[in-house]
Amino acid sequence: MTQTFRLAGLLRLRQLEQDEAAGDLAAANARVAETADRQSKARTDLETTGSEPTGPETLAAIAASRAAARTLLADLEALERTRRESAEQAQAAFSTARARSIGLEKLEAKHTVREAAADLRAEQLFLDELTSSARHAARGAGR
Structure with a gap:
């Protein structure tokens, strides 16, 4: 008769948390x-921006575009640091x-092995009892 693992509910909770x-x-x-993809795209956009001004207006536009792209890159780098920190915290939470x-999984595995051994012992005892009863019946019929 197999007993259920008494900490099964706690194990399920821990696995859900995991x-x-x-x-x-x-x-x-x-x-x-x-x-990282956004940073890469911003860098590519910055590198491929045309740098041939045809007049003072285009020169000003190119300068403004590059300044905006540098600001965007700086913002993305700050965002990446923040997100990496969050990922490190999430990794720590997962590890915990x-x-x-x-530990509970190991206890459950040991419990399963013990229960299987107990079931096998009970089955063997039952078979031994059947064999013993059959021998006893055969001796009684032979008299």
Whole structure:
């Protein structure tokens, strides 16, 4: 007769916490990647901006465009630092959640092994009893 793992509810809770932390980590990593892509695009745009002024108006426009692009890059770098910090915090939260559930998972595995061994012992005892009863019945019929 198999007993249920007494800490199964707690284990499920810990696994849900771990899954939530994994989702938060994935979202944080996606935000970091999105910011890196935006930075790359801004750098590419800055590098490919035409630099051949045809007059004072275009020279002023090019200068303003480059200044705006540099400001955007600085903002994106600050955003990237913030998002990387958030991703590091999410990684720490995931690691903590994983550590909290792994001990319970090991206990559950040991419980499962013990229960399987107990089931096998009970089955073996039952088979031994059947064999013993059959021998006893055969001896009684032989007399």
